[in-house]
Amino acid sequence: MTVDEVRAFANTLPRSSEGLVRGRVKFRIGRIVYLSLAPDGSTMGFAFPKEWRNALVESEPEKFSLPSQSDLRYHWVHVRLAAIDADEVQELVEDAWAFVVPKRLAEEYAASRG
Helix, strand or coil: CCHHHHHHHHCCCCCEEEEEECCEEEEEECCEEEEEECCCCCEEEEECCHHHHHHHHHHCCCCEECCCHHHCCCCEEEEEHHHCCHHHHHHHHHHHHHHHCCHHHHHHHHHHHC
16 A cells, blocks of 8 residues: 555545644644654554554564654554555554544444444
8 A cells, every 4th residue: 555545545534634744744633643654655653552562563573663762652653564455554544543533433433334
């Protein structure tokens, strides 16, 4: 999946807005960033529960990595886009979005998708 395809999908999610911060494309819900794309398109940072991220990274280190030391305080993980397919990217983006939106909105979105 290309950066443009990730952007196109993320822009379809309710209340999602796109911005450019220090060369990175970022998606937010209000002021909360849930998705960030590296300028070169190689990696994507996404919102993810802190308590599960070590297990995620350890389970597939060829795909996932922890954020920088300064960003460990946030609910955040990185993924190498070349290592995953389009379905996985879409699932990660939807899950990151659902992590930051109001629970009711995430439930309504999930119900509308079947």
